[in-house]
Amino acid sequence: MKTMGAIRILPASKVAETVCGLVIDAVCRLPDDVLFALHAAKDIETGAAHAVLAQIIENEALARAARRPCCQDTGLAVVFIDIGQDVHVDGSLIDAVNLGVAEAYRKAYLRKSVLSAIARENTGDNTPAILHMRMVPGDRVSIHVTPKGFGSENMSRLFMLKPAEGEDGILESITQTARLGAANACPPVILGVGVGGTMEGAAILAKRQLLRACGSKASTPTLRRLEKEALRRVNALGIGPMGFGGRTTALAVLIGEMPTHLAGLPVAVNVQCHCARHAGAVI
Amino acid sequence: MKQIQLPLSARDIAILHAGETVTLYGEAVIARDAAHKRLYAMLQTGADLPFSLSGACIYYAGPCPAAPGEVIGPCGPTTSGRVDAYTPALIEAGLSAMIGKGARAPEVVHAMRGRAVYFAATGGAAILLSSHIVAAEVIAFADLEAEAVRRVTLAGMPVIVAIDAQGNSALWPIA
Numbered sequence: 186m187k188t189m190g191a192i193r194i195l196p197a198s199k200v201a202e203t204v205c206g207l208v209i210d211a212v213c214r215l216p217d218d219v220l221f222a223l224h225a226a227k228d229i230e231t232g233a234a235h236a237v238l239a240q241i242i243e244n245e246a247l248a249r250a251a252r253r254p255c256c257q258d259t260g261l262a263v264v265f266i267d268i269g270q271d272v273h274v275d276g277s278l279i280d281a282v283n284l285g286v287a288e289a290y291r292k293a294y295l296r297k298s299v300l301s302a303i304a305r306e307n308t309g310d311n312t313p314a315i316l317h318m319r320m321v322p323g324d325r326v327s328i329h330v331t332p333k334g335f336g337s338e339n340m341s342r343l344f345m346l347k348p349a350e351g352e353d354g355i356l357e358s359i360t361q362t363a364r365l366g367a368a369n370a371c372p373p374v375i376l377g378v379g380v381g382g383t384m385e386g387a388a389i390l391a392k393r394q395l396l397r398a399c400g401s402k403a404s405t406p407t408l409r410r411l412e413k414e415a416l417r418r419v420n421a422l423g424i425g426p427m428g429f430g431g432r433t434t435a436l437a438v439l440i441g442e443m444p445t446h447l448a449g450l451p452v453a454v455n456v457q458c459h460c461a462r463h464a465g466a467v468i
Numbered sequence: 469m470k471q472i473q474l475p476l477s478a479r480d481i482a483i484l485h486a487g488e489t490v491t492l493y494g495e496a497v498i499a500r501d502a503a504h505k506r507l508y509a510m511l512q513t514g515a516d517l518p519f520s521l522s523g524a525c526i527y528y529a530g531p532c533p534a535a536p537g538e539v540i541g542p543c544g545p546t547t548s549g550r551v552d553a554y555t556p557a558l559i560e561a562g563l564s565a566m567i568g569k570g571a572r573a574p575e576v577v578h579a580m581r582g583r584a585v586y587f588a589a590t591g592g593a594a595i596l597l598s599s600h601i602v603a604a605e606v607i608a609f610a611d612l613e614a615e616a617v618r619r620v621t622l623a624g625m626p627v628i629v630a631i632d633a634q635g636n637s638a639l640w641p642i643a
């Protein structure tokens with residue numbers, strides 16, 4: 186038997202502390218890439234669309250200065266953790282994530298929006314978080330928090346396409362999602378798209394795309410071409426900022442791909458509003 | 469920018485036009501999904517409502533808790549379409565102004581004719597909007613917390629006339 190290499194011990198409390206800080210950071214400002222895209226959109230819009238974008242930008246500055254949330258829907262906390270296989274978390278990792286979430290929503294006076302699905306009873310502390318974990322090489326733990334508002338989450342869609350539908354089917358799925366839902370999702374939106382995998386694989390891949398910066402490059406030339414064409418088609422709809430018409434319905438379409446079964450072509454489109462909050466840290 | 473006093477006057481209802489940007493002053497009531505369900509049930513059974521609908525303005529929102537020193541927590545609009553099933557009955561009972569975000573059902577637009585105006589506030593601009601709320605008090609359904617009914621006083625809240633009382637809409641798909 187091989188002897189074990191050095192295992193790093195990480196107290197669960199450190200995870201809780203980090204998650205708490207990331208939630209507050211995420212909700213009280215917008216990432217620079219989103220702000221940059223909002224400014225660029227404001228410059229090309231006129232009338233109500235321009236007024237709406239100016240308000241969104243002003244609001245972000247107020248929120249950042251006051252360290253209060255940009256949007257009152259401070260979301261359901263979605264937490265992505267990549268945990269190095271050479272780390273031992275001392276204590277319950279899942280409990281630590283939920284403790285961090287509960288602490289953030291309590292101490293920063295954030296809205297607790299989480300409730301039982303059927304009886305609709307509020308859990309009182311915005312837990313449980315949605316947790317996506319992966320085991321990776323190394324002895325670090327990378328944590329990304331994206332508090333997800335439901336005005337936009339509700340407009341997301343899953344398509345189990347036939348393989349023959351191909352690229353056209355993918356583009357049409359994206360455009361149809363925007364056509365049916367972007368107006369109610371606080372546009373300009375960002376669309377995270379997962380192509381391939383299984384039903385849940387495509388959905389998680391779609392959500393992961395929302396961690397990418399607007400304007401970041403997709404991993405392959407095909408994806409870059411599809412992202413560009415999808416963005417063109419979505420903006421051609423003319424829904425515009427807050428649905429008042431305009432050239433900017435989406436700030437970005439971000440597509441990820443993974444292998445799938447020969448009989449299928451899953452496409453998940455996760456709709457994100459302009460309040461595209463996320464924050465990450467490596468501990 | 470045009471300043472509009474709540475409750476809306478008959479003249480304002482007649483002349484406000486879809487697409488206009490205005491600022492709102494005066495009293496409004498905050499109520500969203502769960503509160504509407506209860507208000508609607510009360511209307512159906514003839515029970516006394518916690519506030520008078522006559523000339524009322526409802527703001528569809530569910531604020532964050534107020535931090536120390538705040539009148540109300542960040543408070544932007546929520547999707548109006550989720551209360552569309554209840555709105556015609558509320559307009560029938562006197563509701564004359566609504567503030568929210570997103571499209572309305574044809575039944576709502578129909579019920580609004582000659583009687584009510586729908587304003588859109590910018591979704592996600594919660595701090596900017598709550599800075600124009602100068603008084604707030606929970607008046608009903610405190611158990612609903614973020615969804616409790618609150619009476620608020622608006623001072624210069626920026627909104628856009630999304631659908632006017634003639635049935636014109638500034639929202640996509642723009643006819």
Ligand code: SF4
Pocket residue numbers: 256257258259333334335336337370371458459460544545546591592593
């Ligand atoms: S969709 Fe986004 S910006 Fe709009 S209310 Fe929800 S969280 Fe806020």
